[in-house]
Amino acid sequence: MAITVGLLFVVGVVVRLILLQTxxxxxxxxxxxxITPLTAWERVQEGLALKKNMISPYDGDIFHETPILLxxxxxxxxxxxxxxxxxVILDVWMGLLLLSITNKxxxxxxxxQAEGVKKYSVDVEKIILRSKDLKHLGSYVIAVHFLNPYTISTCLARSTASVSNLAIIxxxxxxxxxxxILCTFFIAVATYQSFxxxxxxxxxxxxxxxxxTSSKSDRSYNSSKAIFSYTRTCLLSIGWLMALLGLSCVMEGSWSFLYSTYGFILTVPDLSPNVGVFWYFxxxxxxxxxxFFICVFQINAVVYTVPLAVKLRKNPVFFLYMLIFLTSIxxxxxxxxxxxxxxxxxxxxxxxxxxxxxxxVVACMYICCTVFAPVLWHLWIYAGSANANFYFAITLVFSTAQIFLVTDLLFAFLRREYDLYNGTTHKLENGETTQIILE
Structure with a gap:
C-alpha cells in the first residue's frame, strides 16, 4: 500500500506541474x-493591487475574501x-492529512463496531467490517484526491476555496x-473563510x-453532562472565531470587511452563473x-442539521460528512x-x-454535466445560439446528481445499520422470505 500511495502522490504532483505549463x-x-466571485484568483490579485496602493480592498465590489487570507x-x-x-503544495498537504485521516x-x-457487536444479528457475517476491508482505504481516498478532475481544476485555477477545504480536512x-481545542479552532477557521x-x-x-463516555449505555444525549459538552464545544468555536475576526479588524483597521465577506455570502448580490441554484432563481x-426567498434559501443550507443530528447522533463522523456534502450543494x-x-x-x-x-445514474449525470457545462456556456455567451435556460438546466442536473448521491449514501448507511441489528435475511411470520423497502 505504501508504494501505491507514494506513486499516487508523485503522479498527482507531476500531473499538476505539467498542466501548469500549458x-x-x-x-x-x-x-x-x-471559480466564484468569492474564490477567483483574479479578484485576489485585484485586492492585492488595491492594498498596495493604500486603498482598502473592501471599498468596492471586487474583493470578498478575508483579511488574513489576503x-x-x-x-x-x-x-x-x-x-x-x-x-500544488496545498494539495500535497491535504493528501498527507487525508492519509492520516483514513488510518484513524x-x-x-x-x-x-466492537462496542455494538453484541447487539448485532447472527447472520451479518458478510457485512461485518474487518481490518482487511479497510486496509486499502488510504489508497482510494488519495487516488480520488489527486486524480479527481474537480480537485485538479481547482488547483490549476488557483481557487482560494482550497484554503477552506484545508481547514475542513x-x-x-x-x-x-x-x-x-484544535478541532474547534479549525471549525472557526472554516467558518471564518466560508461562513x-x-x-x-x-x-x-x-x-x-x-x-x-466509556460505554454506549452511559450516553444520554440530552443529559446535563451532554449539554455541558455541547456548550463547551460551541463556546470554544465561537471564541476562536471572535479571535480571528478581532485580528482581522486590527489588520484592516475597521469592520468593513464583514459586509464584503459574510454580507456578500448571505445577501447574494452577485448573480454570476455557477453550479448552484441561487443565481438563476x-x-x-x-x-x-x-x-424572503434569500432567507428561505439560506435556511435551506443549514436546516438539515437538526433532523440529521437526531437521526445520526450515534454516528457523528458520518453526520459531519453529510453536512459538508449538503452545504456544498x-x-x-x-x-x-x-x-x-x-x-x-x-x-x-x-x-x-x-x-x-x-x-x-449519478456517475453518468456527473460526467455529462462536467462535459456539457462549458459547451452550453460557450453556446450561450459566445456563439449566441443558446440562452441562460440551457446553462441553468445543466447546473440543475448537476445539483440533482449531488442530491441523488447524498441521499443514496444516507439510505445505504441507514440500511446497513438496520441489517446489522436485524440480519440480512428478512422473513415474515409465516417464514416466507421478504424484502425490506424504504417508503
Missing part, C-alpha cells in the same frame, strides 16, 4: 464552474511563481485524533461527548420578494472545489456502497 490554467480560471496571499506572491506552486477512521470504525483530522461550516459544531460536539425574482456560491472535497472523502464509506441504488 494554457489550461488560464482556461479553467475563467470557468464559472471552477495577507497570506501577499506573502505567497513575493516568491517567483509562488501562487502557482502554493496551490479505520480504527474508529472497528472500535465503534484539518477539522476532520483533529476530530478523529480527539483534539478538541457555512459553523453548523459543523453539531457533529463535533456529538463526537466529543460520545468520546468522553434570483435573476428572475421580483425585487420585493427577494429578501445549497451554499450561495458553490463550485467544483466543494464537489471535489466531498468526492475525496466518499471512499471512507465504501462499506456501504453495496447498498447504494443509483451509483450508475
Amino acid at each position: 494554457d489550461l490554467p488560464q482556461w479553467v480560471a475563467n470557468k464559472n464552474e471552477v 495577507k497570506i496571499m501577499e506573502v505567497v506572491n513575493n516568491f517567483p511563481n509562488g501562487s502557482k506552486y502554493f496551490f 477512521f479505520a480504527g474508529y470504525k472497528l472500535t465503534q 484539518y477539522l476532520f483530522y483533529y476530530m478523529l485524533h480527539n483534539k478538541l 457555512y461550516p459553523f453548523i459543523l459544531c453539531a457533529p463535533v460536539a456529538l463526537y466529543f461527548y460520545s468520546h468522553q 434570483f435573476t428572475e425574482m421580483f425585487e420585493h420578494f427577494r429578501v 445549497f451554499k450561495s456560491y458553490p463550485s467544483y472545489s466543494d464537489v471535489g472535497l466531498c468526492l475525496t472523502l466518499l471512499p471512507l464509506w465504501k462499506h456501504t456502497f453495496s447498498y447504494m441504488r443509483n451509483s450508475f
Whole structure:
C-alpha cells in the first residue's frame, strides 16, 4: 500500500506541474464552474493591487475574501511563481492529512463496531467490517484526491476555496485524533473563510461527548453532562472565531470587511452563473420578494442539521460528512472545489456502497454535466445560439446528481445499520422470505 500511495502522490504532483505549463490554467480560471466571485484568483490579485496602493480592498465590489487570507496571499506572491506552486503544495498537504485521516477512521470504525457487536444479528457475517476491508482505504481516498478532475481544476485555477477545504480536512483530522481545542479552532477557521461550516459544531460536539463516555449505555444525549459538552464545544468555536475576526479588524483597521465577506455570502448580490441554484432563481425574482426567498434559501443550507443530528447522533463522523456534502450543494456560491472535497472523502464509506441504488445514474449525470457545462456556456455567451435556460438546466442536473448521491449514501448507511441489528435475511411470520423497502 505504501508504494501505491507514494506513486499516487508523485503522479498527482507531476500531473499538476505539467498542466501548469500549458494554457489550461488560464482556461479553467475563467470557468464559472471552477471559480466564484468569492474564490477567483483574479479578484485576489485585484485586492492585492488595491492594498498596495493604500486603498482598502473592501471599498468596492471586487474583493470578498478575508483579511488574513489576503495577507497570506501577499506573502505567497513575493516568491517567483509562488501562487502557482502554493496551490500544488496545498494539495500535497491535504493528501498527507487525508492519509492520516483514513488510518484513524479505520480504527474508529472497528472500535465503534466492537462496542455494538453484541447487539448485532447472527447472520451479518458478510457485512461485518474487518481490518482487511479497510486496509486499502488510504489508497482510494488519495487516488480520488489527486486524480479527481474537480480537485485538479481547482488547483490549476488557483481557487482560494482550497484554503477552506484545508481547514475542513484539518477539522476532520483533529476530530478523529480527539483534539478538541484544535478541532474547534479549525471549525472557526472554516467558518471564518466560508461562513457555512459553523453548523459543523453539531457533529463535533456529538463526537466529543460520545468520546468522553466509556460505554454506549452511559450516553444520554440530552443529559446535563451532554449539554455541558455541547456548550463547551460551541463556546470554544465561537471564541476562536471572535479571535480571528478581532485580528482581522486590527489588520484592516475597521469592520468593513464583514459586509464584503459574510454580507456578500448571505445577501447574494452577485448573480454570476455557477453550479448552484441561487443565481438563476434570483435573476428572475421580483425585487420585493427577494429578501424572503434569500432567507428561505439560506435556511435551506443549514436546516438539515437538526433532523440529521437526531437521526445520526450515534454516528457523528458520518453526520459531519453529510453536512459538508449538503452545504456544498445549497451554499450561495458553490463550485467544483466543494464537489471535489466531498468526492475525496466518499471512499471512507465504501462499506456501504453495496447498498447504494443509483451509483450508475449519478456517475453518468456527473460526467455529462462536467462535459456539457462549458459547451452550453460557450453556446450561450459566445456563439449566441443558446440562452441562460440551457446553462441553468445543466447546473440543475448537476445539483440533482449531488442530491441523488447524498441521499443514496444516507439510505445505504441507514440500511446497513438496520441489517446489522436485524440480519440480512428478512422473513415474515409465516417464514416466507421478504424484502425490506424504504417508503
